[in-house]
Amino acid sequence: MRKFNKPLLALLIGSTLCSAAQAAAPGKPTIAWGNTKFAIVEVDQAATAYNSLVKVKNAADVSVSWNLWNGDTGTTAKVLLNGKEAWSGPSTGSSGTANFKVNKGGRYQMQVALCNADGCSASDATEIVVADTDGSHLAPLKEPLLEKNKPYKQNSGKVVGSYFVEWGVYGRNFTVDKIPAQNLTHLLYGFIPICGGNGINDSLKEIEGSFQALQRSCQGREDFKVSIHDPFAALQKAQKGVTAWDDPYKGNFGQLMALKQAHPDLKILPSIGGWTLSDPFFFMGDKVKRDRFVGSVKEFLQTWKFFDGVDIDWEFPGGKGANPNLGSPQDGETYVLLMKELRAMLDQLSAETGRKYELTSAISAGKDKIDKVAYNVAQNSMDHIFLMSYDFYGAFDLKNLGHQTALNAPAWKPDTAYTTVNGVNALLAQGVKPGKIVVGTAMYGRGWTGVNGYQNNIPFTGTATGPVKGTWENGIVDYRQIAGQFMSGEWQYTYDATAEAPYVFKPSTGDLITFDDARSVQAKGKYVLDKQLGGLFSWEIDADNGDILNSMNASLGNSAGVQ
Incomplete structure (x- = not known):
């Protein structure tokens, strides 16, 4: 092996460096001003119709231009993303443009490099955003717990779920960043509608403007396909973390994408239906309509990748829902077929994406409806x-x-039909596995005014003259308001230890409110553990001050965590 002496080696290195310095390397390019945010799923920030709102692509169309102010232009231009070549082409002048596709969301450091036989010169890096609906382009939305929420670890193996409603961002001013997400395993987004006009969504006419809003959303879209009821709330309203004019996804969906980045184990499910949006389900005995619906759910999940499955809230198979004219003995069979076909679709989607998708359903706790x-x-x-x-x-x-x-x-009405235990027993009697059953808790109260004619100091034995004044609608009061305003003064708090149910009563006006509190939720949690049920969920997260969700976690055995 030949040995070089050190002076000779130094001479060779110096000669090489001198030659490189004298070579005609290209000049350093400068990236021109232009768009730095691109999207795989494009959203029209002014659209109201779903078909115009959303444009789904396999990759984002990225464009970059550059200038060369001095030096050789080189023979080849390259675009680098995080140091890896994303595009190359001929370099022919003092400026250039590259158009290429990026199929993975995220934030990238982009450079333009001009090259010739003597080497390459790269521009300074510019950050670009390639937005995708999995939220991979967003910073994690991790906010401190508010009000009385305490941190918990989700280590009990039980479901801790709650509904978040699309319209909560308005009067309630409850946005996604206020959700105590670390204390949940499941977040249900209420509600996703099914397209259809007169005769298909008549129950929606109960709410002023709601039917018309759905018709705008469904313009040009086939009946029985899912849509988004309020595109502004879902995708266009600036919210914390998604406030820039050129952010591709704003609103609830944009925040939920960022929330998913902070809490990847949280299951976020779109809940389809609900009290006033269930009418279309009653037409799904027709397989053509059912197939169209199932196909649209698949398309919806492919489009909005932050969702982890689907929740079906059909109120109620067999009837007795919002529309008294709907309901058939065949609904039970239709429900079973719908679940089977949704499961097959989700399994197919899993095979395509490598992800697991959940299928859940919110159902009535009344035995009369369960038996359908x-x-x-x-x-x-x-x-x-x-x-x-x-x-x-x-x-x-x-x-x-x-x-x-x-x-x-x-104790004063031992033959009460509608109770949690009776609902669970009706499912168990059918042979439903205990672990599938998730028990509901209320983050709100229901109440009456003018209660009179009651006996033995039990106001429930009387009658009422109307609904109690509510927080957002008469007859319904947020738990937060009950805890803050109705636990003192003239209000009398009573806990029915037999029913495991609290209530407050104001004798002077006959105002009576029945609700859940930490103690009754603790009893439900103990019941879930004793019966080896699946867990607890709640309606709805914006109405709680933390007391209910804390009790859900503690009662199921989740240990204290840290923020």
Whole structure:
């Protein structure tokens, strides 16, 4: 092996460096001013119709221009993203433009390099954003817990879920950044509508302007496909973390994408249906309509990648929902078929994406409604059954008063049909696996005014003259308001230990409110553990001050965490 002496080696290195310095390397390019935000799924920030709102592509179309103010132009131009070549082409002058596709969302350091036989010169880096609906381009939305929310670890293996409603960003001013996400395993987004006009979505006409808003959203879109009810709230309203004019996704969806970055284990599910949006389900005995619906759900999940499956909130198979004209004995069979076909679609989607998708459903806790569906069969397609063990009583009936979300029947009416235990037992009697059943808790109260004619100092034995004044609508009061305003003074708090249900009563006006509190939720959590059920969920997260969600976590055995 030949040995070089050190002076000779130094001479060779110096000669090489001198030659490189004298070579005609290209000049250093400068990236021109231009768009730095691009999107794989494009959103029209002015559109109201879903078909115009959303343009789905396989990759973002990225464009960059550059200038060369001095030096050799080189023979080849390259665009580098995080140091890796994304595009190359001939360099022919003192300026240039490259158009190319990027199929993965994120933030990239982009450079333009001009090259010739003697080497390359690269521009300074410019950050570009390639937005995708998985939120990979966004900073994690991790906000401090508010009000009385305490941190918990999700280590019990049980579901801790809650609904977040699309319209909560308006009067309630409850945005995604206020959700105590670390204390949840599941977040249900209410609600995703199904397209259809007169005769298909008549229940929606109960709410002023809501039917018309859906028709705008569904313009040019086939009936029985899903849509977005309020595109402004969902995608166009500036919110924390997504405030820039050129942010591709704003609103609830933009924030949920960022929330997913902070809490990747949180399951976020679009809830399709709800009280006033369930009418289209009653037409799905027709397989053509059902297939169109299922196909549109697949398209929806492919478009909005931050979602982890789908929740079906059909109120209610067999009837007795918002529209008294809808309901058929065949609904139970349709429900089972719908679940089976949704499961098959989700499994197909899993094979395509490598992700697991959940299928859940919110159902009535009334035995009369449960018995209309073979849940023992439907469960084979489902991950969780959210038992809506609330709304048992309320100002919709002024003659028959009772606990709206009790675990058990009260001693003064032991034959009460609508209780949490009765709902669970109806499912268990069918053969539903206990672990599939998730028990509902209420983050709100229902109430009456003018309660009179009651006996034995039990106001529920009387009758009422109307609904109690509510927080947002009469008859319904947020738990936050109950805890803050109705626990003192003339208000009398009572806990029914037999029913495991609290209530407050104001004798001077006959105002009576039935609700859940930390103690009743603790009882529900103990019941879930004793019966080996799936967990607890709640309606709805914006109405809680932290007391209810804290009790949900503590009662299921989740240990204290850190923020």
